[in-house]
Amino acid sequence: MNGLPLIAGDDLDAPLAWRDGRPIARRQYLADVHALATRLPAAGPMLNVTADRYRFAVGLGAAMLRGQSNLMPPNHTSDTVSRLRELFPGTYGLADAAAPGLALPLIRHDEQPASALLDANVPHVAEAMLAAQVLTSGSTGAPVPHAKYWGLLTRNTRAGAQRLAREMGCTSLAGITLVATVPPQHMYGFESTVLIALLGGASFDTGRPFYPADIARALERAPRPRMLVTTPFHLKMLLDSGLSLPAIDLTLCATAPLSPQLAARAEVALAAPLMEIYGCTEAGQVASRRPTAGIEWHTYDGLRLSGDGAETCVQGGHVPQAVPLADVIEVIEASTFRLLGRSNDLINIAGKRSSLGHLNYHLNMIPGVHDGAFWLPPDDVAGGVVRLIAFAVAPELTPQVLHDTVVKTLRERIDAAFLPRRVIRVPSLPREATTGKLPAQSFAAWAERTLTTAKS
Numbered sequence: 001m002n003g004l005p006l007i008a009g010d011d012l013d014a015p016l017a018w019r020d021g022r023p024i025a026r027r028q029y030l031a032d033v034h035a036l037a038t039r040l041p042a043a044g045p046m047l048n049v050t051a052d053r054y055r056f057a058v059g060l061g062a063a064m065l066r067g068q069s070n071l072m073p074p075n076h077t078s079d080t081v082s083r084l085r086e087l088f089p090g091t092y093g094l095a096d097a098a099a100p101g102l103a104l105p106l107i108r109h110d111e112q113p114a115s116a117l118l119d120a121n122v123p124h125v126a127e128a129m130l131a132a133q134v135l136t137s138g139s140t141g142a143p144v145p146h147a148k149y150w151g152l153l154t155r156n157t158r159a160g161a162q163r164l165a166r167e168m169g170c171t172s173l174a175g176i177t178l179v180a181t182v183p184p185q186h187m188y189g190f191e192s193t194v195l196i197a198l199l200g201g202a203s204f205d206t207g208r209p210f211y212p213a214d215i216a217r218a219l220e221r222a223p224r225p226r227m228l229v230t231t232p233f234h235l236k237m238l239l240d241s242g243l244s245l246p247a248i249d250l251t252l253c254a255t256a257p258l259s260p261q262l263a264a265r266a267e268v269a270l271a272a273p274l275m276e277i278y279g280c281t282e283a284g285q286v287a288s289r290r291p292t293a294g295i296e297w298h299t300y301d302g303l304r305l306s307g308d309g310a311e312t313c314v315q316g317g318h319v320p321q322a323v324p325l326a327d328v329i330e331v332i333e334a335s336t337f338r339l340l341g342r343s344n345d346l347i348n349i350a351g352k353r354s355s356l357g358h359l360n361y362h363l364n365m366i367p368g369v370h371d372g373a374f375w376l377p378p379d380d381v382a383g384g385v386v387r388l389i390a391f392a393v394a395p396e397l398t399p400q401v402l403h404d405t406v407v408k409t410l411r412e413r414i415d416a417a418f419l420p421r422r423v424i425r426v427p428s429l430p431r432e433a434t435t436g437k438l439p440a441q442s443f444a445a446w447a448e449r450t451l452t453t454a455k456s
Contacts, residue, residue, distance in 0.1 A: 044068030127151025161200030233436020
């Protein structure tokens, strides 16, 4: 049979997902995919805004059976949807029954599952099938699509599953249950939950717990061996909650740099090793590391690095053509590297260079700082002298104590040129709820507003 299977594994009665502690078999998934496929429009692509992780996976499979791709923009705002309609005139939406409407032709999931057939056959998908288009914001603000083909996604997922299984001391991920705080619409959540389950043999909890108590409950009801798929932002929030946490078997983290201190805390609190994933939209997942074992990253099998510094490329395995990485990389050997910071994250003050990621790392390690970020304002905001400003969430510290503590601590860890001119205490930072990231443009706008308020 031509193509690659939609789901891997011979046991169709094994769970693909868990909803409220009840399993959903892979056989049931195939039935739901076929049932939904008959209800989809003849042409696409599909904008899958389904919140339920299992139903998102059903939508993905159904779209591919109809020869349609799944659009994955950074958000689902009315402006983004309008731009998608211009770029892809045939776009329609797929949503849960209770989901708010979109300015698109809309299909909603059936509330009742389809009848599962005992003799279900696993459909195969052509390797050249355009399974997903991940959209990023270009310099003009217009969405820029990055094509993800089924064959390369399969190869990438298999390499990642093999790496995770090896870390857990298993031969495969069969029987592993995933609980994730990241949505399936985000590339990390898509790869490390939906595809890992479809192609790597794991199963996932259908929800996306956000608050610490919800995460703890989701972990508690997930059968072991179980894995937490999360971000540094959600992980820190979980550990700072003080809740008693159930033991797991592996924590997987991505989307932002993770400090070794936070990784060590997580390994103690969750009684499990923590792995970190490195990747990018263009190349997908590229490498992993265990932060408590060292700072070096190790590429997935078959991937090789070339170049060094701000001009590093990755190629091989699921990356057939050399892809430039948007980070400053120190290449130790073709499969091992250190991450020094993002190319667009580097700053130069008084002839000295650093990265905002490096500075944020040290800021967030200060006792009493729950969350923090540096901002380099434009000249006109800083009164003609460009100096960094630090924003910090530190409710237990007075503004003066916070300032003194931050400056004193950082003076011992970073060059004096990068010490903040001001340290501003804030209730929270404008992080994206789904990934914990601070988008540059929205953070800059928020910082200017906050600075203006602080001056008044």
